[in-house]
Amino acid sequence: MAEKFSLKDHLFNAETVGLLGNHFEKAGVFKAAPFIQEVLGQMAPLELKERIAMIADVLANHLPDDFPAAAQAIRAALPPPLDPTLRDDDFGHFIYAPLGVYLENHGLEDHCDLGLDMLEQITQRFSMEYSIRTFLNRWQDVTLERMQDWTRHDHYHVRRLVSEGARPKLPWGKAIGLTPAQTLPLLDTLHSDPARFVTRSVANHLNDISKSDPDVVVKRLEDWQTAGQQKVKELDWMRRHTLRGLIKAGHAGAMTHLGYRPDVTVNLSQFSITPDVLARGGAADIALTLTTQQDAPLIIDYVIDFMKANGKTAPKVFKLKVLDAKAGIAIPLKKKHVFKDNATTFTLHPGAHHLHIQVNGRIVGGLPFTLT
Numbered sequence: 001m002a003e004k005f006s007l008k009d010h011l012f013n014a015e016t017v018g019l020l021g022n023h024f025e026k027a028g029v030f031k032a033a034p035f036i037q038e039v040l041g042q043m044a045p046l047e048l049k050e051r052i053a054m055i056a057d058v059l060a061n062h063l064p065d066d067f068p069a070a071a072q073a074i075r076a077a078l079p080p081p082l083d084p085t086l087r088d089d090d091f092g093h094f095i096y097a098p099l100g101v102y103l104e105n106h107g108l109e110d111h112c113d114l115g116l117d118m119l120e121q122i123t124q125r126f127s128m129e130y131s132i133r134t135f136l137n138r139w140q141d142v143t144l145e146r147m148q149d150w151t152r153h154d155h156y157h158v159r160r161l162v163s164e165g166a167r168p169k170l171p172w173g174k175a176i177g178l179t180p181a182q183t184l185p186l187l188d189t190l191h192s193d194p195a196r197f198v199t200r201s202v203a204n205h206l207n208d209i210s211k212s213d214p215d216v217v218v219k220r221l222e223d224w225q226t227a228g229q230q231k232v233k234e235l236d237w238m239r240r241h242t243l244r245g246l247i248k249a250g251h252a253g254a255m256t257h258l259g260y261r262p263d264v265t266v267n268l269s270q271f272s273i274t275p276d277v278l279a280r281g282g283a284a285d286i287a288l289t290l291t292t293q294q295d296a297p298l299i300i301d302y303v304i305d306f307m308k309a310n311g312k313t314a315p316k317v318f319k320l321k322v323l324d325a326k327a328g329i330a331i332p333l334k335k336k337h338v339f340k341d342n343a344t345t346f347t348l349h350p351g352a353h354h355l356h357i358q359v360n361g362r363i364v365g366g367l368p369f370t371l372t
Helices: 007-011 014-026 032-043 048-062 067-077 094-107 112-122 131-138 140-150 156-165 180-190 196-210 214-227 232-242 244-249 252-257
Strands: 266-274 283-292 296-307 313-325 331-338 351-359 362-371
Touching: 007 048, 014 032, 014 048, 014 067, 014 094, 032 048, 048 094, 067 094, 067 112, 094 112, 094 131, 112 131, 112 140, 112 156, 131 140, 131 156, 140 156, 140 180, 156 180, 156 196, 180 196, 180 214, 196 214, 196 232, 196 244, 214 232, 214 244, 214 252, 232 244, 244 252, 266 351, 266 362, 283 296, 283 351, 283 362, 296 331, 313 331, 313 351
Parallel strands: none
Antiparallel strands: 266 283, 283 331, 296 313, 296 351, 351 362
């Protein structure tokens, strides 16, 4: 039987810890062997984030007590920056994440400016998007001012740090108290960036904002279209990526912004789910025919109201088809939906469910069915 993949062991192991230790030894900061031995002696039972914190603590045992001296030692030990001529998919090495935690632990209170200087350097080797949030929470104005400067930095990893580090809902990141009014001016510069690594972050940042302020996001995208500072093809990609959550939710403003009329006249016929009573783990065939009264681009989704453990239902949206409809021309569609049981992220419950068809964000028909 194949051994289960372990992300924590893939990222933090004898080889990667040795890589970090050897950087410091080659720079004449400390001997690698005692550092490696101390880290590996504690690492096995720890989870990923615990390993990062532990390595940061061990670093503190081997670096100078004086923070400016320690910062100088870290700078001397850093490998060359990631290739600044690339545009995407160069994430660096996770073994440098503990350096950011070290800065949080030892540079935050009395050495904010130097700590930010070091984050600027380290993020060119591995993203400091998590550590910068500690500085935002402690020194908001100073950090935002620095981030404004970084929006025009020569290295795209530093520019991305601005958008990604300030995201309202950064996955696995600590909460920060920034408002859209504080972060959107940063994105106004970054949205025209030539690196997809940066523009993807900008779109994800806007997608985060859209969960609380959807109309603000749509308006900002309209402003960027008017400004014409980004290539049309890239901005079109950013608009779609930004609005993916709102499109799935059927937000009328997002639909209109992308050219999908919510008020398009749609006739639904030959709509069925077969069987309409099925066991969890089984599959159902969904069939329907759509006809529009106007030529129109369509985003067609189906929505299932799933039974929850408390007896209430909650909707989940699934993609069906994106197409250009011609007036009066029937569009037959079919989809097999597997009701996978015992999934790790979603639990099925027996009872009455409901299937809806959603066109350009508007529900145009529905059918009941039962899971047993």
